[in-house]
Amino acid sequence: MSALKSLVPARFLTLTAHLVIIITIFWSRDNNIQSCLPLEFTEDQYRTEDTRLTVALSVTLALFVLELAGFLSGVSMFNSNQALLSLITHSSACVCLSFFVFHQWPCWTYWIIFSICSVFPAVVELFLLLSQRVL
Amino acid sequence: MADVCLRLQYACPWQSNMAAHGRQPVLSSTPLQILFHLNGWYFAAFFVAEILMFIYKGVILPYPQDNLILDVVLLLLFSGLETLRLFYGWKGNLCQRSLALFVSVAILVPCAVLSVYYLLLQTFVLRLEFVLNAVLLCFYGFELVLGVMTISIFSRANIY
Numbered sequence: 001m002s003a004l005k006s007l008v009p010a011r012f013l014t015l016t017a018h019l020v021i022i023i024t025i026f027w028s029r030d031n032n033i034q035s036c037l038p039l040e041f042t043e044d045q046y047r048t049e050d051t052r053l054t055v056a057l058s059v060t061l062a063l064f065v066l067e068l069a070g071f072l073s074g075v076s077m078f079n080s081n082q083a084l085l086s087l088i089t090h091s092s093a094c095v096c097l098s099f100f101v102f103h104q105w106p107c108w109t110y111w112i113i114f115s116i117c118s119v120f121p122a123v124v125e126l127f128l129l130l131s132q133r134v135l
Numbered sequence: 136m137a138d139v140c141l142r143l144q145y146a147c148p149w150q151s152n153m154a155a156h157g158r159q160p161v162l163s164s165t166p167l168q169i170l171f172h173l174n175g176w177y178f179a180a181f182f183v184a185e186i187l188m189f190i191y192k193g194v195i196l197p198y199p200q201d202n203l204i205l206d207v208v209l210l211l212l213f214s215g216l217e218t219l220r221l222f223y224g225w226k227g228n229l230c231q232r233s234l235a236l237f238v239s240v241a242i243l244v245p246c247a248v249l250s251v252y253y254l255l256l257q258t259f260v261l262r263l264e265f266v267l268n269a270v271l272l273c274f275y276g277f278e279l280v281l282g283v284m285t286i287s288i289f290s291r292a293n294i295y
Contacts, residue, residue, distance in 0.1 A: 012176065012177070013180055020263065020266050023266050024263060
């Protein structure tokens, strides 16, 4: 029973850690954009990649708001399936995004991390919210 | 919420006894309790992260000795104040005591000042520190609003 009770703070902390890393990447996306462009790039190419990464990060933040709303309003706070899913996906996202920042992975890898670790738990959260007839 | 009811039973047995007999409505604020619970865990993680960042900063960056000692001592003071604040808030909310909750809100002020110090005014501010302190200040904002509302609810109620 005590293991079940500690799912709530563990889930909250991994969610917050993922959010913190996303905000940090938002702030310092210059390096990552330069690593996915060829060695000599034009201003236009830079701006295209910049816009793409900014859009990806903004959508991630929006999905975060959805997940935090579901968690903090209590709809899925004690649902252990969603808690485990959230825990696993967000902690793996934290690890992958740390690699993304430190090893300067190219931009397209962000979309993979985004689809597995942000979209998937947010969709399940949305499903839970709808099934509770909150939205 | 089952968790909050369990806490009420352990923290204030006479309160939960009276609530169970249906004589008094339970006025404790559940959102405030959730915020205190999560804030406690978040601050523990924040403290560990700050200690590690100070070790990192102390090694990499050119710190004058006095500033580093000041920052570390202020961090220890911060953790003490925060523990006190969360304890008073937790007990005050569960036992429906206005005074304890008021002390908690009063200690929130120096805690917020310390958080702003770590956000803006310390010698070297890392981006990660900025974000972590911003999240902590969001917690404080919500807890301030909910705390003041809960104090007014407790003061208005007729107990005994």
